[in-house]
Amino acid sequence: MQSLSIDRKLSNLPLAITMGEPGGINSEIFLKAINEINKINHFIICDPSWIEKSIKFFNKKISINILDQNLNTKENYINVMPTKRNVIFKLGKPNKRNNRAIIESIDKAVYLAKNKKVSGIVTLPIYKKNLIEDGFKFPGHTEYLSYKDKSDSLMVLMNKKLKVATVTTHIPISKVSKSLNKSLIIKKINILHESLIKDFKINYPKIAISSLNPHAGEEGRIGREEIEIIIPALKYLRRNNINVIGPLPADTLFNKDNLEEYDARLCMFHDQALIPIKTLDFFNGVNFTSGLSFIRTSPDHGTAFNISGKNIANPNSLISSIKQAKIIAKNRQSYG
Structure with a gap:
């Protein structure tokens, strides 16, 4: 053209x-x-x-x-x-x-x-x-x-109640764990943080981060991704004044009593994010590509x-x- x-x-x-x-x-x-x-x-x-x-x-x-x-x-x-x-x-x-x-x-x-x-x-x-x-x-x-x-981009799903992003997108569950690393999580959270400020006018975003494993890994007893990957990434981000909370167990991340507690949530894989947002409001969901x-x-x-x-x-x-x-x-x- x-x-x-x-x-x-x-x-x-x-x-x-x-x-x-x-x-x-x-x-x-x-x-x-x-x-x-x-x-x-x-x-x-x-x-x-x-x-x-x-x-x-x-x-x-x-x-x-x-x-x-x-x-x-x-x-x-x-x-x-x-x-x-x-x-x-x-x-x-x-x-x-x-x-x-x-x-x-x-x-x-x-x-x-x-x-x-x-x-x-x-x-x-x-x-x-x-x-x-x-x-x-x-x-x-x-x-x-x-x-x-x-x-670099980030898939963000949203409706009137939630904004949820995913670290990994369209890959098999069997490949999620091997796809996660500290730098990837840091990169995705930085994209989300900047987008919340620039695209949604949230000056000081509060972002909840999900765990990968059940019960956030039970201190390494049900997987070590939280200890070896997610927690180090979040410590780095906090040192750089990014307000991240977690890693939190995914099964309580979308409790109806805490829906308004965070400006956005970041999940480790596709269905962690899409199941709750589509359950809450299937017909008004929006897919936004941040970054x-x-x-x-x-x-x-x-x-x-x-x-x-x-x-x-x-x-x-x-x-x-x-x-x-x-x-x-x-x-x-x-x-x-």
Whole structure:
């Protein structure tokens, strides 16, 4: 793509929404979200025919505005930045022939974000299995965006009650212990600490750190990762004025009586973090990638092929993701 010439304050720029997997619920939740997000300047990067067919399929009454590089969006329209590659429209089933358009949509959004032409990006869910079988070398959006941005990132899940991050992301449980080390934990906590200040306007964050083993390892009797890795990392951070509490047993970290005690929590692996946050509020969860040079949020769910095309998908997680991206953009702008 050629360089664009847009120059506005970050929070006033439009949000770029990526297409994700066309065979899932993405077009349905996007169309359902329109009324809620209409006042938020945004556009979607996709094959226009996919949206046109989706509008007809779901019997919506709205027109499309095709964007050029000036990104002149129109209110009460679906603003579309076209992909060069076309999409095969078939709800309920993935098609590998759509993979290049899916990646093109993400890459365009990253380009616009890194060049400060959009306030951030919101990524609709992808079907990782198809992409990986087709040569995609990343287990998910988080890792791919970190690679594209050449930065260390952190997966943060949030809703109105919690912010939870993970040290490791999309790896097997059998590899979690060997993946943990002192420097990795320090790096992830530093990213989280800075993000809480810059992205959420929390001046003195208090972060709770989970253990890896049951009962925080029982002083080494049920594993030594706490003694040999986590505790040394936390001691180092405390010496550098980072307010970390732990390691705390994971089974009491999300007690309903202490939900407001910490500004954020850091877990050692994926399901430690996602089970409690999805249990508390499944439909309003937001996935935020902290540590990138640009803002990225995403709905906290997958492609849901089993309900695609049935007009029963809940758009709330997408709505929350779009609203949260704009809030973070305003916070970053005021932070400077």
